[in-house]
Amino acid sequence: MKEPAADGTPVAVTCRVLKLARQPYCRWLDKPVADAVLAQAYRANALFDAHREDPEFGYRFLADEARAAGAPMADRTAWRICRENR
Known part of the structure; x- marks a missing residue:
């Protein structure tokens, strides 16, 4: 031990x-580190990368971009992550 x-x-x-x-x-x-925390961190990174490319768009567009980049998530999950990270 x-x-x-x-x-x-x-x-x-x-x-x-x-x-x-x-x-x-x-x-x-x-x-x-729990699996759920790690998955949320990957999703937040994908949303941040999509936001860096197109800062004017909302969470639905960012969720679509993140899904296209290989980070699957629901629109509600994207909204929550965007809200928590401003």
Whole structure:
């Protein structure tokens, strides 16, 4: 098992002090970024690239451009990502 600190503090002690279970901690070590978060980041990047090329157009056009670039998403998802990132 990996040690959480450079000083070699055991995982069991750290989890006990922080009142965390070891199993979720070990799952997080294996996969610190969730698939959904990673997919949203790729979609946001595709929308940003489409917006850079045509800054005047709205989220529906950006969603079409992103889908054409290989980032499939619904128009509502594109709207939410555009709203969150202004």
